[in-house]
Amino acid sequence: MEFFQSIIRFFNYAGATQEEYESIFPEICEHNRKRLLVFSGVTIFFLIAMVVITYLNPGLGFGYYIYLIPLIIILAIFLTVRFLTPNRPLLLRIIIYVFISLLFLMAIYIGAIANKTQTAGTFLAFLLAIPMLFILRPWKNACVIIFFDALFILTVMQVKSPDVIPIDVINALVFGGIGIIVSTFMQMITVENFVIKDKMTFLAERDQLTKLRNRTSYEHRLPAYPECCKKSLACIYADANGLHELNETGGHLAGDRMLQFIAESFKNLFGEAHTYRIGGDEFVAFAVDVDEAVLKEKLTGFTTKVEDAHYYVSVGYDIQRVGEIQMTELIKAAEEEMYREKNRFYQRTGNNRRRCR
Known part of the structure; x- marks a missing residue:
C-alpha cells in the first residue's frame, strides 16, 4: 500500500x-x-x-x-x-x-x-x-x-x-x-x-512558539499594506497582561501556554496572513476595509474569550482611511491606546509588580 x-x-x-x-x-x-x-x-x-x-x-x-x-x-x-x-x-x-x-x-x-x-x-x-x-x-x-x-x-x-x-x-x-x-x-x-x-x-x-509571523516578516510586509485596501486599514495592537507574574508563579511553560492561546485566538480573528508576534508578549494584526463597529465587536469577543481562559490581554486599535494612511502614525496610535488600556487594567487589579512603559 x-x-x-x-x-x-x-x-x-x-x-x-x-x-x-x-x-x-x-x-x-x-x-x-x-x-x-x-x-x-x-x-x-x-x-x-x-x-x-x-x-x-x-x-x-x-x-x-x-x-x-x-x-x-x-x-x-x-x-x-x-x-x-x-x-x-x-x-x-x-x-x-x-x-x-x-x-x-x-x-x-x-x-x-x-x-x-x-x-x-x-x-x-x-x-x-x-x-x-x-x-x-x-x-x-x-x-x-x-x-x-x-x-x-x-x-x-x-x-x-x-x-x-x-x-x-x-x-x-x-x-x-x-x-x-x-x-x-x-x-x-x-x-x-x-x-x-x-x-x-x-x-x-515564523515565531517558533506561537507559529505566527515574526518581526522580520512584520517589517518586511509593512510597506505593502496601504496598497492592499480600498477603504480603510486598521491596526490592532495587543499585549498579554501578567506574563511576568505567570512565569514566576507557574513557570515558563505556563507562560508559553498563555502566549500560544492568545496568539491562536488573535490569529483566528484576523487571519494568519495579517497577524504577527513582534515582541515577547506583544502582538499586532491588520484588518483591511473593516467596519469599525464590526472590529469593536470582534475585539470584545476576543478579550472575553481570553478572560474565560483566565488570561488577560490589553488591546488598542486605530483606523485610517485610504489616502490618509501613514503606517508609523497608525501603529503608534494603536500602541498608545493599548498602553492606556493596560494602565487601566493594572489600576483596576491593583497589581503594581509590572510597570507599563
Whole structure:
C-alpha cells in the first residue's frame, strides 16, 4: 500500500507530499508564467525571422504562412500572459498547453510533412527540450509527450518514404522515453528546491512558539499594506497582561501556554496572513476595509474569550482611511491606546509588580 502511495505521489506531485505541493503551487504558477513570457518572446523573434526568410526565398520549400500562423497565435499568448493576473492558474495552465501543443505541431510539420525523405532531427530536439520548459505534474507531462510522439509516428507512417519510416519510429520511441525520464527528473529537482525554499522562508518568518509571523516578516510586509485596501486599514495592537507574574508563579511553560492561546485566538480573528508576534508578549494584526463597529465587536469577543481562559490581554486599535494612511502614525496610535488600556487594567487589579512603559 505504501509503495503505491509513493508511486502516486511521484507522478502527481514530483516526489513532494500533497501539502508541500499545494504550499508551493503559487510559486510554481509564477515560475511557469515568467518562463512562458520568456519562451514565447524568444519564439516570436524566431518566427518573425523565419517569416521574412521564407517570404524572400520561396524556393526553400516552406511557405511563409507556415510560420505566420503560429506567430499570430504565440503573439496573442505573449500579450495574454503579459497582462494575466496571478490569481488565474487555470487559464495559465490552458495557455501553457496551447503553447506546448503549437511547438510540437510545428516540429511534426517540419520533421515529417515538410521533409518526407529525411530523418526528423527537428522533432527529436523538440521532444527533449519542450517537456523541460515548464513545471507540470509528471503524469500530465508524460501524457503530453506520449500523445505528440504517437501523433508524430502516425504522421511519419502516412507521409514519409518507406526507407525512412523505421528510423524515425525507433528514434521517436527512444527519445520519447528519454524525454519523459529526463523531464521528470528535472521537475523533481525543481520541486524539491521550491519545497526547501518554502520551508526555509517559513522558518525565517515564523515565531517558533506561537507559529505566527515574526518581526522580520512584520517589517518586511509593512510597506505593502496601504496598497492592499480600498477603504480603510486598521491596526490592532495587543499585549498579554501578567506574563511576568505567570512565569514566576507557574513557570515558563505556563507562560508559553498563555502566549500560544492568545496568539491562536488573535490569529483566528484576523487571519494568519495579517497577524504577527513582534515582541515577547506583544502582538499586532491588520484588518483591511473593516467596519469599525464590526472590529469593536470582534475585539470584545476576543478579550472575553481570553478572560474565560483566565488570561488577560490589553488591546488598542486605530483606523485610517485610504489616502490618509501613514503606517508609523497608525501603529503608534494603536500602541498608545493599548498602553492606556493596560494602565487601566493594572489600576483596576491593583497589581503594581509590572510597570507599563
